[in-house]
Amino acid sequence: VSFSKGVKRGYIKQEAFHNPYLDYLEEKIDYDSIKKANLKICFDPMFGAGTSTLQMALVSARCDLVTIHSERDPLFGGKSPAPSEESLSRLIQNMKENNFNVGIAVDGDADRIALVDENGRYIPANEVILLAYYYLKKEKNMNGGVVRNIATTHNLDLLCELFGEKLYEVPVGFKHIAKSMIENDLLIGGESSGGVTFRDHIPEKDGIYTAMIIIEMLAKTNKKLSEIFEEIKTQLGKYYYYSEDNLELDPELEIKAERFVETPPEEISGKKITKIDRKDGLKLYFEDNSWLLLRFSGTEPLLRITGEAFDPGEANENINEVKNILRSE
Structure with missing residues (x-):
């Protein structure tokens, strides 16, 4: 009609x-x-x-x-x-x-x-x-x-x-x-x-x-x-600083990213991972409660990486470290 x-x-x-x-x-x-x-x-x-x-x-x-x-x-x-x-x-x-x-x-x-x-x-x-x-x-x-x-x-x-x-x-x-x-x-x-x-x-x-x-x-x-x-x-008294970025995935990089999400490392940038949450994607927590989230886009060949830390530049450093790990594997 x-x-x-x-x-x-x-x-x-x-x-x-x-x-x-x-x-x-x-x-x-x-x-x-x-x-x-x-x-x-x-x-x-x-x-x-x-x-x-x-x-x-x-x-x-x-x-x-x-x-x-x-x-x-x-x-x-x-x-x-x-x-x-x-x-x-x-x-x-x-x-x-x-x-x-x-x-x-x-x-x-x-x-x-x-x-x-x-x-x-x-x-x-x-x-x-x-x-x-x-x-x-x-x-x-x-x-x-x-x-x-x-x-x-x-x-x-x-x-x-x-x-x-x-x-x-x-x-x-x-x-x-x-x-x-x-x-x-x-x-x-x-x-x-x-x-x-x-x-x-x-x-x-x-x-x-x-x-x-x-x-x-x-x-x-x-x-x-x-x-x-x-x-x-x-x-x-303390404040989280936020950062986010996307990693474009070709077929080879997508396989590496899936492997990383399935089996994440024990530490990133020398910081020990103390908690893992899989409510939606992979969320990693560090000892000071700073965090990183990795989620695959449902519409584009992208890995969305988000994080927070108490140091203004640290969240961005953590995101870049993940990207470097994936590209170098």
């Missing part, structure tokens, strides 16, 4: 959710505090579907808004519509050259988010989740733990420990996060690729709702984004 026939016969019902969603945001977010804060925001919707919705929400909250890449472009300006540091070069430059409180970027369908702070520092989803959870716990006194996928930052574990809350780890795939959110009545869930969800909201990624939580945080705390982030690091 064609779409037009489906509508005519009553099989398909058309609804417009734009205005009800904007009304919903005004019920859930403290617009009064945002209106008083006089925030200046630079927004990059990456030529995607989130342009008008977040624009209207921010204008309704009396934010001084500058929008870039707002025109509709099915080719997304020739770039991947994912809010990565490489894709957001213009937003980062705007933040460095102008006096904005925050830069916000959402991907093509506005379910993933990244930020840029007032100094032009890119803030990936790992840190967005951390900022949102810290705000909800510390400033709004909300209770509840966190769910993250296996590839997402363990700084959330440290923050949960600080607040006396529980952290749940699930395989990659937002369906696992949504399931854990519901089953365990958690406050927030997220993944390193940019998806975040909240209790009493839809059990799915929503970059626009997450953006409004961050805007509310800036308004109610009257602090700069960089100040809040440094406050979190001070509270934690």
